[in-house]
Amino acid sequence: MKLRLTPRETKFFAMFEQMCSTLQQGAETLHELLRDHGNVAVTVQRIKDIEHQGDELTHAVIRRLNQTFITPFDREDIHKLASSIDDVLDFVNSAAERMLIYKIEAPPKAAAELSEIIVRQSKELSTAVALLESKKENVINHCVEIKRLEGEADYIARKAIGSLFEHERDPIALIKLKEIYETLETATDKAEDAANVLESVVLKSA
Amino acid sequence: MKLRLTPRETKFFAMFEQMCSTLQQGAETLHELLRDHGNVAVTVQRIKDIEHQGDELTHAVIRRLNQTFITPFDREDIHKLASSIDDVLDFVNSAAERMLIYKIEAPPKAAAELSEIIVRQSKELSTAVALLESKKENVINHCVEIKRLEGEADYIARKAIGSLFEHERDPIALIKLKEIYETLETATDKAEDAANVLESVVLKSA
Amino acid sequence: MKLRLTPRETKFFAMFEQMCSTLQQGAETLHELLRDHGNVAVTVQRIKDIEHQGDELTHAVIRRLNQTFITPFDREDIHKLASSIDDVLDFVNSAAERMLIYKIEAPPKAAAELSEIIVRQSKELSTAVALLESKKENVINHCVEIKRLEGEADYIARKAIGSLFEHERDPIALIKLKEIYETLETATDKAEDAANVLESVVLKSA
Numbered sequence A, B, C: 001m002k003l004r005l006t007p008r009e010t011k012f013f014a015m016f017e018q019m020c021s022t023l024q025q026g027a028e029t030l031h032e033l034l035r036d037h038g039n040v041a042v043t044v045q046r047i048k049d050i051e052h053q054g055d056e057l058t059h060a061v062i063r064r065l066n067q068t069f070i071t072p073f074d075r076e077d078i079h080k081l082a083s084s085i086d087d088v089l090d091f092v093n094s095a096a097e098r099m100l101i102y103k104i105e106a107p108p109k110a111a112a113e114l115s116e117i118i119v120r121q122s123k124e125l126s127t128a129v130a131l132l133e134s135k136k137e138n139v140i141n142h143c144v145e146i147k148r149l150e151g152e153a154d155y156i157a158r159k160a161i162g163s164l165f166e167h168e169r170d171p172i173a174l175i176k177l178k179e180i181y182e183t184l185e186t187a188t189d190k191a192e193d194a195a196n197v198l199e200s201v202v203l204k205s206a
Helices: A002-036 A040-067 A074-103 A110-129 A136-167 A172-203 B002-036 B040-067 B075-101 B109-133 B135-169 B171-203 C001-037 C040-067 C075-101 C111-131 C136-167 C171-204
Strands: none
Touching: A002 A040, A002 A074, A002 A110, A040 A074, A040 B171, A074 A110, A074 A172, A074 B135, A110 A136, A110 A172, A136 A172, A136 C075, A172 B171, A172 C040, A172 C171, B002 B040, B002 B075, B002 B109, B040 B075, B040 C171, B075 B109, B075 B171, B075 C136, B109 B135, B109 B171, B135 B171, B171 C171, C001 C040, C001 C075, C001 C111, C040 C075, C075 C111, C075 C171, C111 C136, C111 C171, C136 C171
16 A cells, blocks of 8 residues: 555655646746847747646646545645646746836846746755655755745835836836736746745655 | 435525526616616616615525525535635626716627626526536536636637727716726636635535 | 643743734834824835834744643644734734835725724724633623624724725726735734634633
8 A cells, every 4th residue: 555655645745746847947937038038929929838747737637636535635735736836837927028028129128037036936846845755854844945945036126116106107018017027026926925825745744 | 314404405406496596686787777777766776676685695695505404415515606606697787887987888798798608607506506406416517607608708808908998088987987897807717716606516416 | 840840831821912012013003004104114114124023923923832741731832823923913914014015195995994993803802812811701802892893893984995996096096005005904804713713712720
């Protein structure tokens, strides 16, 4: 019995690692878009494709969860972790889409800075998830860093929006950029949600 | 004992059917409003009344849930299903209210299209919920259709908002319509949430 | 054994009372800011400090929850209650911050009215939580009042936003105030969420 259950359990960890690596890919592509601009339509499509892969991975986790009796940690936490990683990628995709719909050619530097923070959070998430199975005690540090990065993003977004309201006289341009900043900032919030789930998984098993 | 428990369990299914039928009524009234306009104030009031009925049904489900020991499926899923059906109707009402507050006389065609999608999702939800008790295996198809419809709504909303930013020069008019589209699109997201709960209920019992 | 468990259980009630009292302090400071204006930067910083205290209390509850085997009521409800009280204070802080970032000197009366409702909800929450341990049967009345207050806030916010769209010709000023109203109204929604959790805790134990 144990032999049959162990590989099943392991599978969840591998699935989460794959989800984080897909997220990281999406975040890096968004960072590229916001830093170098280039062919917006092509890059946005690439991000959309990555987001679809992310969706499929999320559904696979949930399907497996519904079919598995013994899970490596709380069912509810598995569900929450999958949903929050999926949410980060959704907002990455959402920010990219807005670049296209709003025809923003050269976004301000703050947008690239925010997307860089999402990249850093994704890397921390990947590391944390990789440690979850066998080195639980080292997970917390990465969660703390993800939350610190969220605070940084919050600060950058708030400053950028404040400056928009100070300098941008065209209300339609203001609406567009404000929403880009807010979408990027929400992505970092969702990464913090994922970190909170990871933290609680580790604390429960302590 | 069993005799006493069975009718209780059945009750939840009947309650969900009633919730879906109330939602459908609300969605159809909103569609009427966005398609034919007519007396906005009167129709918005009708939707508000329907939303109040929906609220009462939701509270009744939650009250019963708290008093019932054995439930026909996961307590948490019953709670989530009730909340997400309630959320769809909340956003239907929210869209209607904005028509009145923002004094929008003749909304663009995309708004009517989005509300038609909500009607179709509500019908699918009704069917899915009606099958839940005795024909579980047929529920999934309707969930898939609800999610496909959400993708369609997403596409319509995104195109309509893109076109707003392209053609609408009055920023205040733009803010109003953008919010109407977003509210309608969020209603379809909530219907997708309900479909996800239904799917997971069926998969767990498979 | 019982002797060791009882004090632990009691601790959760005391922690929730402390959370509510911190929330009340934050809400009162916001009300002061929106009613009397005064030194915006200083008052906003005070609210931010209170919000940090609230964050620490929330983390303390969750940490304790993860280390406690027997809890005075459903683990999930403890988690939800802590999160929703924390959310109210987050939105209080968010509204305060926007006053600073958007350089709003004298906000309209409706903003002060909304913040007064948050103060009243916070007081009701404090009372409800204080009754939770030994006078459960009296909790419901306070929950009903919190929900009634949310309806009142909803009405005030809707009217204020309607009047903005009618009278404010400067779209950037409109965006700023609309967001202040919406943030305040969301704070009252979160207080309603907390009331719903309390209600469900009481009903379950009836």
